[in-house]
Amino acid sequence: xxxxxxxxxxxxxxxxxxxxxxxxxxxxxxxxxxxxxxxxxxxxxxxxxxxxxxxxxxxxxxxxxxxxxxxxxxxxxxxxxxxxxxxxxxxxxxxxxxxxxxxxxxxxxxxxxxxxxxxxxxxxxxxxxxxxxxxxxxxxxxxxxxxxxxxxxxxxxxxxxxxxxxxxxxxxxxxxxxxxxxxxxxxxxxxxxxxxxxxxxxxx
Amino acid sequence: xxxxxxxxxxxxxxxxxxxxxxxxxxxxxxxxxxxxxxxxxxxxxxxxxxxxxxxxxxxxxxxxxxxxxxxxxxxxxxxxxxxxxxxxxxxxxxxxxxxxxxxxxxxxxxxxxxxxxxxxxxxxxxxxxxxxxxxxxxxxxxxxxxxxxxxxxxxxxxxxxxxxxxxxxxxxxxxxxxxxxxxxxxxxxxxxxxxxxxxxx
Numbered sequence: 001x002x003x004x005x006x007x008x009x010x011x012x013x014x015x016x017x018x019x020x021x022x023x024x025x026x027x028x029x030x031x032x033x034x035x036x037x038x039x040x041x042x043x044x045x046x047x048x049x050x051x052x053x054x055x056x057x058x059x060x061x062x063x064x065x066x067x068x069x070x071x072x073x074x075x076x077x078x079x080x081x082x083x084x085x086x087x088x089x090x091x092x093x094x095x096x097x098x099x100x101x102x103x104x105x106x107x108x109x110x111x112x113x114x115x116x117x118x119x120x121x122x123x124x125x126x127x128x129x130x131x132x133x134x135x136x137x138x139x140x141x142x143x144x145x146x147x148x149x150x151x152x153x154x155x156x157x158x159x160x161x162x163x164x165x166x167x168x169x170x171x172x173x174x175x176x177x178x179x180x181x182x183x184x185x186x187x188x189x190x191x192x193x194x195x196x197x198x199x200x201x202x203x204x
Numbered sequence: 205x206x207x208x209x210x211x212x213x214x215x216x217x218x219x220x221x222x223x224x225x226x227x228x229x230x231x232x233x234x235x236x237x238x239x240x241x242x243x244x245x246x247x248x249x250x251x252x253x254x255x256x257x258x259x260x261x262x263x264x265x266x267x268x269x270x271x272x273x274x275x276x277x278x279x280x281x282x283x284x285x286x287x288x289x290x291x292x293x294x295x296x297x298x299x300x301x302x303x304x305x306x307x308x309x310x311x312x313x314x315x316x317x318x319x320x321x322x323x324x325x326x327x328x329x330x331x332x333x334x335x336x337x338x339x340x341x342x343x344x345x346x347x348x349x350x351x352x353x354x355x356x357x358x359x360x361x362x363x364x365x366x367x368x369x370x371x372x373x374x375x376x377x378x379x380x381x382x383x384x385x386x387x388x389x390x391x392x393x394x395x396x397x398x399x400x401x402x403x404x405x
Contacts (some may be wrong), residue, residue: 009386012269013382022276039259
């Protein structure tokens with residue numbers, strides 16, 4: 001028997017056995033600080049409430065709204081079609097299916113945009129792409145979509161277009177006409193008094 | 205870093221070039237291992253030559269150990285490596301047919317081409333049968349597709365099914381492989397005493 005075979009046998013056994021004694025090592029390469037900084041300062045990671053509203057109304061299949069508020073708040077009010085991933089459970093395995101979907105744009109939102117922003121950073125560190133934050137959160141949503149303010153008459157046309165979209169969105173989301181929501185509704189019923197019948201004139 | 209193609213480091217246009225280079229390398233190794241001779245291949249079944257088992261098992265063990273070390277070093281991402289889905293019953297039947305073809309023809313598909321390359325006539329006949337088989341299989345596929353796709357276990361690995369770590373399974377395979385290497389060598393020594401007409405080396 002060739003002695004080389006014995007060496008090869010020992011080599012194979014040593015290599016295979018060596019797998020057990022390797023020290024723990026984590027190969028997950030997170031986003032480095034510099035890369036994260038450049039990602040964070042990109043304004044394109046924000047979606048405006050107008051963009052989100054338009055996508056919901058047009059039933060855009062690529063948008064995926066993610067509510068990062070606690071479950072109780074999610075249950076009391078949320079945006080149509082939104083899924084709830086509370087901020088403190090975003091790294092749970094169960095929710096990962098929502099995030100890494102090809103071709104889907106995940107939009108985080110919370111009451112303001114602080115929690116959503118934090119969720120965005122965590123998801124970014126977890127290596128997800130196509131994630132966005134709804135600028136201003138639900139507070140801004142209510143301001144713009146539920147109580148849109150009519151622009152000044154001297155405002156550029158784009159402002160009016162935006163206003164029209166918001167009026168339509170208000171109707172779509174709340175079922176109410178935006179003017180009725182303006183809060184300055186005049187109270188009381190306008191009483192139309194009947195004109196007293198004029199005294200018969202003339203005649204006899 | 206790896207796997208290179210799923211990560212887009214090597215684009216899809218290179219697929220055929222890489223396939224050609226790998227094919228040439230594979231054919232060279234087959235021929236260099238003596239697999240163009242159907243005696244070497246059929247010898248496994250008669251117990252006088254286990255070179256097929258040794259060569260392929262060595263390749264398997266080297267790949268297993270190598271992948272685990274690559275994974276450890278972070279050179280390859282195992283989640284992205286394609287795992288062939290397991291269709292249990294059709295795979296069992298396919299292996300039996302493959303084995304029968306092996307012992308009857310004395311070639312496996314790859315080695316029949318290396319044998320053609322060195323001008324063996326039986327390999328040419330074998331390859332003709334191979335194409336006939338592919339043709340019949342393709343024509344009959346609508347009737348057998350239900351069976352073909354039955355017992356789908358998905359893309360599972362043996363260590364997942366057994367619930368053990370990849371490292372442990374690799375080690376078990378290495379031990380099994382080494383036992384097979386030494387065991388078949390003993391069998392060969394015994395059998396070859398009685399078979400005089402075949403000279404090995």
